[in-house]
Amino acid sequence: MTTTLWMTAPYIAFTSFVLGHIWRYRNDQFGWTTRSSQIYESRLLRMGSPLFHFGLLGVFGGHVVGLMIPQTWTAAVGISEHVYHLMSVSMGSLAGLAVIAGLGILLYRRVKVPAVRQATTRNDKLMYLLLAGALLTGMLNTLTNVFDTYNYRETVSPWFRNLFTLHPAPHLMAEAPFTFQLHVLVVLALFAIWPYTRLVHMFSAPVGYLFRPFVVYRSRDPQRAGSHRYAKAWVTPEAPPARSRWV
Numbered sequence: 635m636t637t638t639l640w641m642t643a644p645y646i647a648f649t650s651f652v653l654g655h656i657w658r659y660r661n662d663q664f665g666w667t668t669r670s671s672q673i674y675e676s677r678l679l680r681m682g683s684p685l686f687h688f689g690l691l692g693v694f695g696g697h698v699v700g701l702m703i704p705q706t707w708t709a710a711v712g713i714s715e716h717v718y719h720l721m722s723v724s725m726g727s728l729a730g731l732a733v734i735a736g737l738g739i740l741l742y743r744r745v746k747v748p749a750v751r752q753a754t755t756r757n758d759k760l761m762y763l764l765l766a767g768a769l770l771t772g773m774l775n776t777l778t779n780v781f782d783t784y785n786y787r788e789t790v791s792p793w794f795r796n797l798f799t800l801h802p803a804p805h806l807m808a809e810a811p812f813t814f815q816l817h818v819l820v821v822l823a824l825f826a827i828w829p830y831t832r833l834v835h836m837f838s839a840p841v842g843y844l845f846r847p848f849v850v851y852r853s854r855d856p857q858r859a860g861s862h863r864y865a866k867a868w869v870t871p872e873a874p875p876a877r878s879r880w881v
């Protein structure tokens with residue numbers, strides 16, 4: 635049962651991730667945004683957002699090394715398991731704490747600032763729940779592992795790599811401790827819903843924002859909504875016509 639789970643769940647999440655992004659890109663380009671709430675509040679956003687995003691870059695780097703680089707390779711360049719563990723725990727904890735503190739500020743802002751709270755959809759709430767779950771369970775693994783109790787590079791990491799070579803080794807994940815399994819399950823659920831949330835901005839921000847036509851905000855007033863002036867607001871005589879793909 636659990637081996638079936640560790641063989642199928644990652645591919646289901648991956649399929650949803652890839653096909654979902656293609657579907658969203660083709661059908662909802664004007665919705666392809668962070669749905670920024672900076673206009674409502676910027677002080678807390680200025681603190682929370684960089685802390686969260688730079689922390690996440692650190693966590694991402696740590697995951698690339700920990701999951702993608704085999705233990706034999708780091709040993710071959712003279713990094714002992716003990717030294718590797720010290721580096722990974724210290725840098726991982728620092729990056730993990732930054733990202734959790736950043737998300738804490740962003741969530742506090744979402745709850746405490748009425749306009750931001752009102753701009754929060756049910757979809758956002760599910761996304762924040764899974765994101766917070768992924769971060770907290772990840773941190774739980776790192777902190778409970780400070781004294782070298784479990785070497786995930788012998789199970790979780792080869793399980794992860796084998797998924798890409800299409801030689802799944804589900805038994806490796808099935809024998810990992812429960813907290814590691816929980817982390818990966820929450821992460822897979824997050825990947826599965828990713829394309830249907832505001833997280834799609836990861837593939838465009840900030841570079842893509844420079845090249846796309848500006849987003850048109852239309853009045854909800856029914857009399858104005860039908861007006862041609864609003865319907866074609868993004869086509870101006872000076873600007874080249876927007877690529878049809880985008881409109």
Ligand code: HEM
Nearest residue numbers: 693696722726730768769772773775776779786790794821
């Ligand atoms: C399938 C993909 C993933 C796997 C297999 C995985 C596995 C792991 C493992 C084994 C650890 C413990 C690292 C250590 O103690 O040195 C960890 C930590 C952590 N994970 Fe993940 N993870 C995945 C994706 C993610 C994602 C997408 C996020 C963020 C949204 C995340 C957030 C964290 C955090 C914050 C930590 C603690 C800090 C750190 O060590 O970097 N993980 N993860």
